Amino acid sequence: MNNSNSLLEKMRQDALHIFNQSLIAVDPKACIYRCCRLEENRLHINDHSFDLDAYDQIRVIGAGKAAASMAYAVEQLLGNRISQGLVIVKYDHLEPLKTIKIVEAAHPVPDENGVAGSKQLLDMARSADETTLVICLVSGGGSALMVSPADGLTLEDKQETTRVLLSCGATIHEMNTIRKHLSGIKGGRLAGAVYPATMVCLILSDVVGDDLDVISSGPAVADPGTFESCMKIIRSYGIEDRLPGAVISHLKRGAQGLIPETPKPGDRALESVHHTIVANNFDALKTAEECAEKLGYNTLILSSLIEGETTDIAGMHAAIARQVLMSGHPVRTPACILSGGETTVTIKGKGKGGRNQEFALASAFHIDGKKRIVILSGGTDGSDGPTDAAGAVADHTTIQRAVSGGLNPERHLKENNAYPFFDGLNDLVKTGATNTNVMDVRIMLIR
16 A cells, blocks of 8 residues: 555544544433432532422433433433333334333334334323423434324324425424424423423434424424424425325314414423433534544534535535645645534435435545545434445545446436445445434545
8 A cells, every 4th residue: 555545544544533532422321421410319400400309209201312321321320219211212222221111113204113102101291290300311313203193193194294304305493393293292292291290301412503492393392383384394395295185184274273383482381391402513523623633633613503405515515625725724734624413315316325425425526536535424323314324434536436346426426325335435434323313423634
């Protein structure tokens, strides 16, 4: 291996190391331990403090990809003070819990297990009273895992609605606005079920801007959306005729005032709910920054709030990398540029992949042959779209290597088929289930 290839391989290894370190920073257990502590019989959660002697029971409920790991930390913290609990997690996102029950369910398209688990969770919530402290663990994935179809709707209605919204390019904010209005648990309705008990929500944020009403569709947060805003979203994407008739009928009846709205600010059920974000995307980026600097890179965090069409955002990132090579701006080489957030793929083909793999493939075209540039894009949950990869890594040789190996990069991008493309190059990033989820981390290294 010549010096040029050796340096490129080191850059690729550096990118993987930086990504793995960012995952450690948002490990759910560590995040719970950082923000929660027990002093005698008083539970301190950042700025909140709770006298546990004031409660007859402590119940732990929740949902999301990180819920089991968060529950493990809460069990370690509170031990036999916990009376009972239940969390709903994505399949295989497990921890060895003692008191808190785990229900595994499907994500991103919900299934019967999610429905059954949500019924148990709601029953546990509704049986709480003013002498109960409810600790609610919320993380990314909760919207799909907590499934309680509104009256007149079926699981199949919600499954098809989820598929259509995923394929049309709707943002997570838009998807969750609609999900809340089709649910008996989202959009503040879980808080209504828990009332009059005290509820403490510990939240691992997977949405841009950490909007509490969007994370897991805000089960214990006032909902600013309306039935009418749901219909506006649907019309804007031209998908009204693709959604189940029962869903459209439900939303239109709600817009006409025939179905009660989701809880709004001032609702009494929300008065005794306390929220704490235990980690977010910026926490992952800050640790990535520290790691890159230790490796000798001049480092810049662009933003943790990046949204937009994946291929467009990839082109923007690649343009910044090329600018670094040309002028040393906005940071001098050796450079590490970091960003986070969550982009959107408008699915046009029938291939296999996810937004991070598509980002890496789209980027590869823009950096083809441009000296030494390495770009890694990965989902912090370890699962990019319906695949077993967190994402992929591309460099300035990716397109050339692909063509030499008989792959057609343009066709793979057009068909949203990035997974087999990078699998053929051995450039997929596979971490396995990380049991956390704070959106995506993108790493660009330039020398």
